[in-house]
Amino acid sequence: MIKSILYATDRTENSAAALKYAYELSLRLGAKLMVYYGHEMPMIRVSVSRPPQQIAHHVIKEQQEILTAYCSKHLGHLEGKAVECVVERVELISQGILKKAKELGVGLIIIGRKDKHTERGLFVGDIGKGLQDKVPCPLLIVPNGMEEMAITNILYASDFEEADIAAIKKIVPLAKALDAKISIAHISTEKEYAGMDQMEWFKDMLAKKVAYEKVEFKLIFSDFIEEKLKTHAEIIGADLLVVLEREEKGILKRLFHKSLVKKIEDHISIPLLSYHKANL
Known part of the structure; x- marks a missing residue:
């Protein structure tokens, strides 16, 4: 903690x-x-x-x-x-x-x-x-304009990989302390892979390693990742966006391939929590 x-x-x-x-x-x-x-x-x-x-x-x-x-x-x-x-x-x-x-x-x-x-x-x-x-x-x-600290819904942008499980395991104590829900979302193009099968595998792996009931999953198909992530955050009322910085290719590597701060200024209006894979 x-x-x-x-x-x-x-x-x-x-x-x-x-x-x-x-x-x-x-x-x-x-x-x-x-x-x-x-x-x-x-x-x-x-x-x-x-x-x-x-x-x-x-x-x-x-x-x-x-x-x-x-x-x-x-x-x-x-x-x-x-x-x-x-x-x-x-x-x-x-x-x-x-x-x-x-x-x-x-x-x-x-x-x-x-x-x-x-x-x-x-x-x-x-x-x-x-x-x-x-x-x-x-x-x-x-964001400097945040008037209050109210975190009830944590949005985790996932690649449905093992590294994400380690990151989510780190988030759980924070979610428990704040009594917040963890909403795990993956945004993918339909051409990439069988996203539904990958999500089911990820659910099973996460359930074996992380004990927290307030977790939900969402698979979203779109070619416009930044815009879709912003829209999804607004739809579910997310108070915090969590990402995992990693070296490998993936959704987040594409999403934040330029300056992360610049990207969130343009697309995301809520606080952003960044974990680095090396620190998991």
Whole structure:
């Protein structure tokens, strides 16, 4: 079960909703929330009166105070809450997030989706893409406009392969904690293979390895994968989309063959949880 969550923020007003989402999720899971801000500080020129190390120390201290004030503003007083504010000087945001996540051994990393209104544009596609292949744990990408954390229906986009069973096994504790249903869907072209037979095989394999009653399956035939996935998510009222990043070819390899963050911006309006096959 997830015991700690790292939420990386750019401290803009537009990302405040994602902060609240991360906090509410941490409460529901009984996990500690670490709010992380990576400060990109320019090279410090040598000063006669103050050493560069001293200047850097004061800058980080000031940024820490700003982050704490930001969290207090949107979450209320932090005293008594399982929330820790962390600021570090970084050269690259993605590297800072990865370093801190590995150092703390967190069970989940949360970032906000690209925000068109922020000048900094912290979590643009390149950062999200850079994290996907290297994160030591699942990566949750939350739209900045999410007003509340309510997960009752988890949509898992499947290839009906053994790797999906391992990923779903990881999702079950989350679903149980949230009392959520897991809706497993596979979108395929009719030319690919006997999808119904594959789904029945997958059902049997999953039943042997995963004990959870709130699971349903759906096989959808379509040549327009992104659009069909979005439509299906809306029809079933999905609150969270889960995908498994993998090297092999398959539905998700085609679906997210470009920037994953860019794709979900264009097609999916709900939070996305990404697992990497290497971490299963």
